[in-house]
Amino acid sequence: MPLLSKYLSDARMARLAPHIKGDILDIGCQRGQLKTKVAGQIRSYTGLDMSPAAVAAARELHPDATFLTLNIDEEVVPFEDAFDTIVMSAVIEHIFNLRTLGQSLAKALRPGGVVVLTTPTPFGNDFIHSLGASIGLFSKIAADDHIAIFNRKRCEVFANEFGLRLTRHSLFQLGCNQLAIIEKPAPGALAA
Numbered sequence: 001m002p003l004l005s006k007y008l009s010d011a012r013m014a015r016l017a018p019h020i021k022g023d024i025l026d027i028g029c030q031r032g033q034l035k036t037k038v039a040g041q042i043r044s045y046t047g048l049d050m051s052p053a054a055v056a057a058a059r060e061l062h063p064d065a066t067f068l069t070l071n072i073d074e075e076v077v078p079f080e081d082a083f084d085t086i087v088m089s090a091v092i093e094h095i096f097n098l099r100t101l102g103q104s105l106a107k108a109l110r111p112g113g114v115v116v117l118t119t120p121t122p123f124g125n126d127f128i129h130s131l132g133a134s135i136g137l138f139s140k141i142a143a144d145d146h147i148a149i150f151n152r153k154r155c156e157v158f159a160n161e162f163g164l165r166l167t168r169h170s171l172f173q174l175g176c177n178q179l180a181i182i183e184k185p186a187p188g189a190l191a192a
């Protein structure tokens with residue numbers, strides 16, 4: 001694993017963890033690393049990834065959790081009003097089909113539930129990540145795979161398109177990474 005990849009994954013999860021609760025869906029769960037970190041604060045954990053190998057490893061590591069292999073570029077998730085928190089840690093930048101993703105998020109969240117996501121900023125992705133990948137600090141494959149780069153405004157526009165609302169946005173790792181919290185408003189909640 002490239003030198004800083006595990007450090008960055010742990011740092012992302014430390015940022016996400018305080019916002020995670022209840023029944024959670026972890027999109028792009030890989031081997032379910034997040035499950036270990038938040039086990040004491042959630043009711044249930046469901047992980048989803050397009051990689052059958054990652055899902056097989058996750059099932060072995062976490063027999064008490066639910067996992068499914070699904071490509072969220074191609075299919076809307078098979079859940080409705082099912083989750084309090086949907087996590088996407090370093091995943092949205094890999095997604096081509098944001099319409100299908102947005103439909104999945106709006107459908108699978110309970111009213112009042114939140115999407116908690118991290119994704120590189122344009123600065124972090126285009127400059128720092130590319131530079132780090134070129135000298136072996138980060139994964140080059142991951143850097144090459146980033147096709148949807150978000151800033152605060154784009155998070156807000158994406159949320160609004162699916163009847164969701166950006167409620168919090170902050171930068172971390174010296175402006176290279178960002179945390180966004182996107183809520184599914186409860187019925188009757190006034191638009192901000």
Ligand SMILES: C[S@@+](CC[C@H](N)C(=O)[O-])C[C@H]1O[C@@H](n2cnc3c(N)ncnc32)[C@H](O)[C@@H]1O
Pocket residue numbers: 009012027028029030033048049050051054070071072073074088089090091094095142
């Ligand atoms: C950079 S890794 C992030 C893993 C973990 N969430 C973390 O923060 O360390 C991105 C993960 O998203 C998954 N992924 C990418 N595109 C996907 C898609 N279209 N549908 C489902 N999973 C996808 C990849 O297989 C990979 O496990």
